[in-house]
Amino acid sequence: MNLLQLKNNPSLLEKLASEYVLGSLRGGARRRFELWLKQDAALLQVVRQWESHLLPMAEFAPKAQPSAQVWPAIEKQLGLSRQKDPWAYWRSWGNLREDLAFWRGLGLFSSTIALVLVTVLLSRQADQAQVQTSYIASLADDKAQAVAIITGDTRRGQLQVRMVAAQNIAADKSLELWAVGKDGKVKSLGLLADNGSMTLKMPAGMTADNVPLLAVTLEPKGGSGNPEKPSGPIIFKGNWIQI
Structure with a gap:
C-alpha cells in the first residue's frame, strides 16, 4: 500500500x-x-x-512511584554512569537541554507512556477466567475539542462516562447518548450528567463493527420521547473502537 x-x-x-x-x-x-x-x-x-x-x-491515570531500578537503567542506556565520572551526568544534561530533538522525543515518550498506562488501567479489572473485550470512544465537539471519554466493559456490561469538561446545559435540557449502528439506525443509551462521571448499561452486541459511532444530542428535559430517534441536534460525537 x-x-x-x-x-x-x-x-x-x-x-x-x-x-x-x-x-x-x-x-x-x-x-x-x-x-x-x-x-x-x-x-x-x-x-x-x-x-x-x-x-x-x-x-484519569493515578500517580505511580517508579521503582528504584528505573533511573539507573535510564542512566545506563544514555551512558551517564556516575561511577566513572560523577559530573558526566550534569555535563550531558546540559547538552541535552540544548537539543531540540531530545525534547521532542521526550514529549512523545511521555505521551505514549500516558496512553499505555490508561489502556492498562482500563483493562486491569479483567478476570483471567473470563473473556473480556474493552472499547473506548473520545467524543469531541465541532471544534475537535475532547468533551467526554466513554469506555465499555463487555464482562460487566457497563459503560463508564467521564466528562473531560463540565457543560453548561440549560435547566430545561438534557444530554442523551446514542449508539449509531452500521446500518444507520440509532439507539438511546441513556441520559448523561453535564459533569463528573457516571455508569450506564452496555447493550449486548455493542461492538465496534456493529456500532462504529457514538453521539450525544441536546434534548428536552428527560430526553427524546423516542428511544430510537433523537429530536435534538448532535453536539458531540466520536468513533467507538476496540482496545
Whole structure:
C-alpha cells in the first residue's frame, strides 16, 4: 500500500492514525506510517486530532512511584554512569537541554507512556477466567475539542462516562447518548450528567463493527420521547473502537 491508496480509504486511515497514537502500530508498519506523516500535512492533521481525543485520558491515570531500578537503567542506556565520572551526568544534561530533538522525543515518550498506562488501567479489572473485550470512544465537539471519554466493559456490561469538561446545559435540557449502528439506525443509551462521571448499561452486541459511532444530542428535559430517534441536534460525537 502507498500513501495515495491510504488517503483513498478514509476508514483505514482513521484506524491506522488511532493505532499510531495509542502505540499499537508497530514495526515496519509504524515506520512506514511515520514516513507518510513527513510527506503529507493532511495525514498529520488526522493524527493531531486523535491526539487531542486520546491524550485527555491521561488525567484519569493515578500517580505511580517508579521503582528504584528505573533511573539507573535510564542512566545506563544514555551512558551517564556516575561511577566513572560523577559530573558526566550534569555535563550531558546540559547538552541535552540544548537539543531540540531530545525534547521532542521526550514529549512523545511521555505521551505514549500516558496512553499505555490508561489502556492498562482500563483493562486491569479483567478476570483471567473470563473473556473480556474493552472499547473506548473520545467524543469531541465541532471544534475537535475532547468533551467526554466513554469506555465499555463487555464482562460487566457497563459503560463508564467521564466528562473531560463540565457543560453548561440549560435547566430545561438534557444530554442523551446514542449508539449509531452500521446500518444507520440509532439507539438511546441513556441520559448523561453535564459533569463528573457516571455508569450506564452496555447493550449486548455493542461492538465496534456493529456500532462504529457514538453521539450525544441536546434534548428536552428527560430526553427524546423516542428511544430510537433523537429530536435534538448532535453536539458531540466520536468513533467507538476496540482496545
